[in-house]
Amino acid sequence: MERRRRLILAIFVAFLFALSSARELKVKHRPKDINNLPIYNHTLATILVEYASAVYMSDLSELFTWTCSRCDDLTEGFEIIELIVDIQHCLQAFVGVAKNLNAVVIAFRGTQEHSIQNWVEDLFWKQLDLNYPGMPDAMVHHGFYNAYHNTTVRPGILNAVKRAQDYYGDLDIIVTGHSMGGAMAAFCGLDLTVNHKAKNVMVMTFGQPRIGNAAFASYYSQLVPNTIRVTNDHDMVPHLPPYYSYFPQKTYHHFPREVWLYNIGLGSLVYRVEKVCDVTGEDPTCSRSVSGTSISDHLNYYGVELMGETWRSCGIVMDPLVKEYGKTDLKGNFALSKEPAMPILKLKTEANDGGSRV
Numbered sequence: 001m002e003r004r005r006r007l008i009l010a011i012f013v014a015f016l017f018a019l020s021s022a023r024e025l026k027v028k029h030r031p032k033d034i035n036n037l038p039i040y041n042h043t044l045a046t047i048l049v050e051y052a053s054a055v056y057m058s059d060l061s062e063l064f065t066w067t068c069s070r071c072d073d074l075t076e077g078f079e080i081i082e083l084i085v086d087i088q089h090c091l092q093a094f095v096g097v098a099k100n101l102n103a104v105v106i107a108f109r110g111t112q113e114h115s116i117q118n119w120v121e122d123l124f125w126k127q128l129d130l131n132y133p134g135m136p137d138a139m140v141h142h143g144f145y146n147a148y149h150n151t152t153v154r155p156g157i158l159n160a161v162k163r164a165q166d167y168y169g170d171l172d173i174i175v176t177g178h179s180m181g182g183a184m185a186a187f188c189g190l191d192l193t194v195n196h197k198a199k200n201v202m203v204m205t206f207g208q209p210r211i212g213n214a215a216f217a218s219y220y221s222q223l224v225p226n227t228i229r230v231t232n233d234h235d236m237v238p239h240l241p242p243y244y245s246y247f248p249q250k251t252y253h254h255f256p257r258e259v260w261l262y263n264i265g266l267g268s269l270v271y272r273v274e275k276v277c278d279v280t281g282e283d284p285t286c287s288r289s290v291s292g293t294s295i296s297d298h299l300n301y302y303g304v305e306l307m308g309e310t311w312r313s314c315g316i317v318m319d320p321l322v323k324e325y326g327k328t329d330l331k332g333n334f335a336l337s338k339e340p341a342m343p344i345l346k347l348k349t350e351a352n353d354g355g356s357r358v
Contacts, residue, residue: 038202038226040259040276045230047074047101048204049304052178055094055107056308060085061319063094064336065344070305078105082160083336085316086152093153093177093184095160097340103172103202104164106157106188110179110207110306119180120295123240128213128250134194138216141241141252144183144209148191152333157188158196160337167340172200178306179237179298182208182229186255189224203227206301209240210252217255217281229254231287232297233262239292243282253281260286261301 054063054070062068064083071078080096092109111119128139148154165171173192177185182205189203201224208229212220221227231238244251258277263270277283299307325344328334338344 038228038257040228040257040274042274044101045204045228045259046302046304047098048105048174048176049178049206049230049302049306050075051078051105051107052176052181052206052301053304053306055092055109055177055181056306058308059317060336061317061322064322064325066096079340080336081164081338081340082156084153084156085334085336087332087334089147089151091147091151091153091184093157093181095157095164097164097168097171098174101172101174103174104161104168106161106173106175106185108153108175108177108181108184108188109308110177110181120236120240123209123237124242126241128252132212132216132219135216135219137249138212138219139250140212140216141183141210144180144211145187147180148184148187152329152335153184154188154191156335156337158192161192161198164340170199172202173198175201175203176205177208178206178301179208182206183211186211186220186224186227189227190220193224201226204230206230206306207232207235207237207298209237210243210254212252212255213250214248214253217253220255221279221281227255227257229256229258230301231258231260232301233260233287234290234292234294235287235297236292236294237298238287243288256281258283258286262290 050070050073054068054075057063057068057070059068060083063071064080066078066080075098077100078096078098080094082095084093086092093107095104095106098105126141126143129142130140130145132138132140161173175185175189185203185205186208189201192198193201203224203226229238238254241252243253256277256279258281260275260277262273262275264273265271275286277286282288299305322336325336325338326334327337
């Protein structure tokens with residue numbers, strides 16, 4: 001049954017891809033915008049993908065103390081200031097300071113409540129149904145918009161960014177996330193820039209779905225020009241929700257700039273290519289040149305695993321001592337918070353050493 005569902009899904013994606021070969025609606029750029037498009041930095045991408053992976057961890061004690069199995073290598077020494085868990089909506093994000101980047105880093109977790117398979121299938125039927133404030137004709141995906149704007153995640157992030165910059169000074173802000181976490185990261189970067197007048201905001205996402213129409217993509221590319229969307233080979237999620245070229249004003253449309261990772265060659269002579277795509281957001285020679293039928297390509301970028309320990313559960317593990325840093329609301333949503341540069345207790349991070357499952 002599972003194989004049959006996957007085959008039907010793959011055929012449906014290929015069918016939609018074939019329909020998308022008609023007239024294109026280009027994202028508009030002013031001449032000066034072309035020179036301001038971000039320069040892709042491979043080293044930075046390999047660092048940020050590790051943050052996008054770490055935010056999936058369910059052991060909050062290890063994540064908060066930055067001692068988890070994904071909290072080393074290129075992100076070693078990162079200082080978490082705020083870890084936000086919205087139990088009600090199964091969302092997770094953190095804010096901290098990466099001194100090697102001289103930046104505040106914000107990371108959003110991707111989908112976790114249901115399997116990737118079910119979540120992807122749901123995205124076929126989503127419609128543009130929300131006008132974006134202050135952007136005439138711009139429409140966005142209702143679910144992604146609400147996940148950032150109408151949950152406990154946004155106020156926790158904004159407060160933490162302010163505390164970090166009050167202590168460390170006017171640091172750059174880098175926002176990242178994978179899958180749905182990438183969609184939330186994009187809305188966060190826009191929010192920080194437009195509503196909070198933040199300077200030097202960069203957004204880099206991995207396997208991000210489309211989140212708005214062409215009008216939204218045009219506004220976004222002008223307001224948050226330092227944005228990179230990394231896509232991987234046949235990853236199916238960047239193809240969703242579907243792009244319909246025959247409904248140019250209403251269809252979902254990616255914003256620039258895409259960097260597409262893919263392999264060329266045969267047998268043992270296979271090379272990894274990192275292609276910087278054009279300024280339209282829908283470069284037909286990048287990920288749109290292939291069918292988006294792979295879940296495995298969605299779950300691994302630059303050799304880094306991007307998923308939780310379980311696909312179907314929002315369960316978390318937390319040492320009782322970590323409650324000293326916690327704040328919980330009436331709906332059970334909570335945040336672990338500390339002041340910048342404040343040392344934290346060494347916690348027992350093994351569940352069988354006193355940890356509890358929430």
